[in-house]
Amino acid sequence: MAGLTLDLIGLQLFAGVALGAVYVLLAIGLSLIFGMLTVVNFAHGAFYMLGAYVGLWLMAHGGNFWLCLVLVPLVVGGIGLAVERVLIRPLYGRGIDYPLLLTFGLSYIIVELVRITFGKAGFPFDTPEVLQGAVDIGVGFFPLYRLFVIAATAVILFGLWLFLERTSFGLIIRAGARDPLIVRVLGVNVSKVWLIVFGMGTAIAAFAGLLAAPLQGVIPEMGGTILAEAFVVTVVGGMGSLLGAVLAGILVGVVVSMTSLFAPEMAKVAIFALMALVLLIRPQGFFGRAGLMS
Amino acid sequence: MTSKTPRSTTLNRRSLIAGGAAIAAAPFSFHTARAQEPTIKIGFPVPLTGPYGAEAQDQVRAAEVAIAEFNAGGGLGGRKAELLVRDDKLNPGEAATRALELIENDKANFIVGSLSAAVQLAINNVTKQRGVIFNSISQSDAINEVADFSKYTFHEALTPHLTAGAVGRYAFSKFGKKVAFLTADYAYGHEMVRGFQEAGKGMGVEVLGDIRHPIGATDFSTLLPRLQSMKPDILVINNFGRDQQIALKQATDFGLKKTTKIVVPIMLFTGRQSAGLAAFDGVVGGTSYYWGIEDQLPSAKSFNDQFRKLHGGRVPSDYGAMGYAGVRTVLQAVKNAGTVETDKVITALESLKYDYYKGPQYFRKCDHQSVQSVMIIECKTKDMRNDADVFQVVANEAPNEANLRSCEALGHKA
Numbered sequence: 143m144a145g146l147t148l149d150l151i152g153l154q155l156f157a158g159v160a161l162g163a164v165y166v167l168l169a170i171g172l173s174l175i176f177g178m179l180t181v182v183n184f185a186h187g188a189f190y191m192l193g194a195y196v197g198l199w200l201m202a203h204g205g206n207f208w209l210c211l212v213l214v215p216l217v218v219g220g221i222g223l224a225v226e227r228v229l230i231r232p233l234y235g236r237g238i239d240y241p242l243l244l245t246f247g248l249s250y251i252i253v254e255l256v257r258i259t260f261g262k263a264g265f266p267f268d269t270p271e272v273l274q275g276a277v278d279i280g281v282g283f284f285p286l287y288r289l290f291v292i293a294a295t296a297v298i299l300f301g302l303w304l305f306l307e308r309t310s311f312g313l314i315i316r317a318g319a320r321d322p323l324i325v326r327v328l329g330v331n332v333s334k335v336w337l338i339v340f341g342m343g344t345a346i347a348a349f350a351g352l353l354a355a356p357l358q359g360v361i362p363e364m365g366g367t368i369l370a371e372a373f374v375v376t377v378v379g380g381m382g383s384l385l386g387a388v389l390a391g392i393l394v395g396v397v398v399s400m401t402s403l404f405a406p407e408m409a410k411v412a413i414f415a416l417m418a419l420v421l422l423i424r425p426q427g428f429f430g431r432a433g434l435m436s
Numbered sequence: 437m438t439s440k441t442p443r444s445t446t447l448n449r450r451s452l453i454a455g456g457a458a459i460a461a462a463p464f465s466f467h468t469a470r471a472q473e474p475t476i477k478i479g480f481p482v483p484l485t486g487p488y489g490a491e492a493q494d495q496v497r498a499a500e501v502a503i504a505e506f507n508a509g510g511g512l513g514g515r516k517a518e519l520l521v522r523d524d525k526l527n528p529g530e531a532a533t534r535a536l537e538l539i540e541n542d543k544a545n546f547i548v549g550s551l552s553a554a555v556q557l558a559i560n561n562v563t564k565q566r567g568v569i570f571n572s573i574s575q576s577d578a579i580n581e582v583a584d585f586s587k588y589t590f591h592e593a594l595t596p597h598l599t600a601g602a603v604g605r606y607a608f609s610k611f612g613k614k615v616a617f618l619t620a621d622y623a624y625g626h627e628m629v630r631g632f633q634e635a636g637k638g639m640g641v642e643v644l645g646d647i648r649h650p651i652g653a654t655d656f657s658t659l660l661p662r663l664q665s666m667k668p669d670i671l672v673i674n675n676f677g678r679d680q681q682i683a684l685k686q687a688t689d690f691g692l693k694k695t696t697k698i699v700v701p702i703m704l705f706t707g708r709q710s711a712g713l714a715a716f717d718g719v720v721g722g723t724s725y726y727w728g729i730e731d732q733l734p735s736a737k738s739f740n741d742q743f744r745k746l747h748g749g750r751v752p753s754d755y756g757a758m759g760y761a762g763v764r765t766v767l768q769a770v771k772n773a774g775t776v777e778t779d780k781v782i783t784a785l786e787s788l789k790y791d792y793y794k795g796p797q798y799f800r801k802c803d804h805q806s807v808q809s810v811m812i813i814e815c816k817t818k819d820m821r822n823d824a825d826v827f828q829v830v831a832n833e834a835p836n837e838a839n840l841r842s843c844e845a846l847g848h849k850a
Contacts, residue, residue, distance in 0.1 A: 149665075150662065150665045153661040154658065154662075157657040157658050157661060158658065160657065161655060161658065262484060262485050262489055263489045263490050263493065264489070264490075265710070266681065266685075266710050266712065268712070269689070274689070274714075275689070276689060276690055282661065282664070283664075283690060283694075285657075285689035285690055285691075287689065288657065357655065357657075357686070358654040358655060358682050359681065359685075359711075361678070364654070367654075399658040402658035402662075403658070403661075403662055406647050406649065406658075407621065407648055407650075409658065410650065
């Protein structure tokens with residue numbers, strides 16, 4: 143192919159990692175919730191969209207982007223807590239399809255409520271002023287805001303890692319993911335742990351939605367497509383595995399980006415081709431434990 | 437429903453249920469209803485949901501102006517007109533179903549609407565079979581071709597051949613000959629690319645590449661580095677609605693404007709208003725209408741004023757204005773014919789010479805294409821009088837059949 147230079151491939155890689163960053167944030171939330179609660183959260187895309195809309199609302203009422211980065215996860219995480227406590231908790235122990243159907247229905251309700259409140263048309267979302275424009279990253283010009291998205295994702299991942307590895311609560315979460323029954327026998331209040339994990343997952347999804355808003359604007363349906371892609375990421379990485387979600391998220395971003403370079407029309411299909419390939423070779427995904435779904 | 441835009445699908449559903457109830461009740465109220473003549477019903481399917489929603493909503497607003505104007509003028513001997521707005525969701529199947537419902541259940545006399553080069557063909561298919569006049573208000577080259585055309589088909593909007601031709605002739609002579617395309621992968625994009633290429637023939641234009649993206653795309657970051665590396669003089673972005681806003685914003689973020697002139701076949705007023713100056717700054721595009729020409733054109737002034745009055749001071753957009761012209765041409769033809777009978781209205785439309793908002797227009801006999809002007813616009817960066825004062829017209833290609841594809845090229849016998 144003419145004009146194919148190392149610089150172009152380098153830029154394309156960066157574009158892929160930036161794209162992957164948003165997948166990673168969505169997928170770790172999904173994975174966290176599935177690994178702990180065995181809930182396949184179909185409302186995750188709706189929480190992602192809510193994050194963008196709450197950000198939009200806060201910005202319109204005098205907030206700034208940096209404040210939103212803190213407040214949006216808190217607000218939507220709070221909604222997540224309420225959803226777990228009121229709607230999902232009664233369904234524990236009933237089989238995996240009950241919460242799946244519940245969250246599926248919930249996602250429709252949330253999207254419809256947002257349409258009623260904010261309208262169907264969608265809104266643009268300004269990139270914060272200091273992050274506008276492109277910078278030279280050695281291989282060419284790359285949007286500063288996309289670099290910020292990569293950095294913000296890295297910070298969230300590092301924070302999450304510290305929380306899970308270095309706090310006693312994190313220890314309980316990790317133990318609960320391995321064997322909730324034993325953790326309960328040891329006298330730990332598992333339902334409280336599950337509540338917080340669900341809240342954290344939704345908060346991270348909302349954070350991802352807010353990060354995505356300046357890239358593409360805000361519409362009620364924005365969580366739909368990306369949820370499907372985030373599920374692919376969790377399946378490729380292994381359901382319930384955080385490390386898997388991170389690696390698979392970046393991989394999917396890079397695969398989309400590289401396919402776009404050579405065959406743009408194949409980019410969307412490439413995601414699912416990758417999933418099929420991984421599932422053929424390793425049915426549980428990169429780091430998944432076999433039999434978690436059964 | 438005459439003066440209200442359905443804000444959500446629930447409203448649509450409710451009105452459908454109400455319509456259903458009315459039909460169910462019809463046998464009992466038949467004798468009383470007989471006394472009063474039914475309203476003239478204009479079915480108006482547009483994609484209120486989806487990436488073209490903002491433009492579609494403005495089409496509804498402008499169509500309401502045409503209805504209000506007709507009714508205020510006494511209608512057809514006292515018989516009023518009514519607009520039946522439906523959401524086609526930018527989906528050909530949905531649009532065909534809505535069009536069929538409008539004709540069968542709602543007894544629509546005419547169909548005006550659609551906002552997609554692809555979806556309008558689905559509506560046209562239905563109206564053609566049912567023998568109902570359809571006046572399309574969005575761009576398409578195919579709808580005038582003999583395979584899709586019927587005597588019931590009218591096309592108020594510009595065609596991609598005409599639009600891309602005008603923009604291409606302007607841009608290639610001014611900004612350079614090396615051209616790359618970023619194109620929405622459906623009829624609109626394909627037809628625009630063809631229009632630009634045909635305009636570029638004989639001008640020494642070299643096409644460096646054409647990258648396609650799916651309709652409703654939200655991320656162009658994986659396509660832009662490749663386009664940048666082609667080092668074109670001109671990047672033509674052939675997409676529409678929210679796709680256009682996002683593509684322009686991301687192209688700006690990637691710093692493409694530093695080296696390349698960005699050109700769009702249609703520069704959308706709604707898009708510029710919603711995405712802001714930064715994304716659209718420096719971009720050159722075509723348009724069917726810009727409200728700012730009212731200083732020079734009385735018909736534009738009169739239309740804008742009516743629109744402002746009905747919609748709280750806002751001004752109509754380009755695509756919105758076509759909603760007005762699309763409905764008004766049909767209603768004027770009804771008035772001229774003195775009836776809603778299809779064949780007589782067709783004859784009246786064919787002989788219509790009109791200047792409703794953008795200067796003189798008429799329907800070409802062979803393909804019912806509205807012959808009209810194309811404007812070339814740029815963003816204003818200073819001296820803006822108000823929020824809506826965003827563009828300046830830098831060129832105006834007068835209505836000229838020679839700029840359309842010939843009747844023979846479309847397959848019609850001349």
